[in-house]
Amino acid sequence: ETGVTQSPTHLIKTRGQQVTLRCSSQSGHNTVSWYQQALGQGPQFIFQYYREEENGRGNFPPRFSGLQFPNYSSELNVNALELDDSALYLCASSLRGGVLETQYFGPGTRLLVL
Amino acid sequence: TQLLEQSPQFLSIQEGENLTVYCNSSSVFSSLQWYRQEPGEGPVLLVTVVTGGEVKKLKRLTFQFGDARKDSSLHITAAQPGDTGLYLCAGVNSGGYQKVTFGIGTKLQVIP
Numbered sequence: 001e002t003g004v005t006q007s008p009t010h011l012i013k014t015r016g017q018q019v020t021l022r023c024s025s026q027s028g029h030n031t032v033s034w035y036q037q038a039l040g041q042g043p044q045f046i047f048q049y050y051r052e053e054e055n056g057r058g059n060f061p062p063r064f065s066g067l068q069f070p071n072y073s074s075e076l077n078v079n080a081l082e083l084d085d086s087a088l089y090l091c092a093s094s095l096r097g098g099v100l101e102t103q104y105f106g107p108g109t110r111l112l113v114l
Numbered sequence: 115t116q117l118l119e120q121s122p123q124f125l126s127i128q129e130g131e132n133l134t135v136y137c138n139s140s141s142v143f144s145s146l147q148w149y150r151q152e153p154g155e156g157p158v159l160l161v162t163v164v165t166g167g168e169v170k171k172l173k174r175l176t177f178q179f180g181d182a183r184k185d186s187s188l189h190i191t192a193a194q195p196g197d198t199g200l201y202l203c204a205g206v207n208s209g210g211y212q213k214v215t216f217g218i219g220t221k222l223q224v225i226p
Contacts, residue, residue: 004156033214042118042202042216043157056211090156094212101212105156 003027004093004106012112013081021076021109025093032074033103034066037088049074050096086113117141118205118217126223130192135220137203138185146179146186147214149202157202193224 003026013019025032031050035043045058049068063079072093078085088110092103118139127133137146145164149157161170163179163186170177174197176189186203203217 035216040218042120042204042218044216045214048211048213050211056213092156096212101208102159102162103212103214105158107155 004091004104006089006091006106006109008109009107010110010112012114014114015081015083017081017113018077018079019081019111021078021089021091021111023074023076023091023093023106025072025074025091026104029093029095029104030072031094031096031101032068032072033092033094034074034076035090035092036060036085037090037108038084039087043090046076081113083113086111118203118215120201120203120217120220122220123218124221126225127193129195129224129226133190133193133222135188135201135203135222136185137187137217139205140184141205142183143205143215144183144208145206146183147204147206148177148186148188149204149216151200151202151219162206190222193222195224195226198222198224 005024007022033048034046037043046060047054048056052068065077067075088108090105090108092105094101094103121136145162147162148160151157161177166181166183168179174191178187201220205215207213
């Protein structure tokens with residue numbers, strides 16, 4: 001186990017709804033990244049949070065937003081859900097500043113949009 | 115947009131066989147990582163290669179980084195059923211933040 005936890009494990013929503021996914025980072029880590037993994041694909045980078053600020057973003061629309069809290073845990077919010085948002089959402093925590101910054105992934109939240 | 119192409123995407127082999135998975139890109143990366151992901155779990159890092167031409171071994175797994183730091187390979191010797199899983203390569207660029215770009219993955223099934 002990596003020490004990274006995510007909740008909930010599974011979620012079913014309908015199109016147009018909003019969803020919040022949560023991630024607790026590994027102890028001592030200060031950076032959280034979020035990824036979307038569609039079925040049969042590799043993870044796609046959504047964004048990264050460091051010191052409670054977004055400091056990197058992939059090719060995702062603004063309806064994907066996030067937060068990082070003082071304890072370094074994080075939330076991913078998705079508004080106006082679309083069918084294509086159905087995927088496994090992964091968070092990964094890491095410690096910025098090392099020579100090789102290694103990301104440790106949580107088990108993911110599987111989201112189904114109907 | 116940086117892309118990583120992995121081949122093959124699917125591989126089904128008998129226990130004891132050898133196999134090689136390839137990861138290619140037109141872009142240069144600071145480093146390249148290989149992960150293994152099992153159903154219902156997140157990817158787990160196997161290795162990071164940093165220097166062009168670098169070779170790393172992890173028991174029966176051999177990882178190589180291309181001289182130009184654009185491609186990599188993973189070779190498994192005498193595959194075991196426990197090697198079954200999704201193998202992902204990921205290119206890493208370190209700038210203002212560490213950006214990790216994943217390939218589509220190679221789904222490996224080792225049949226006893």
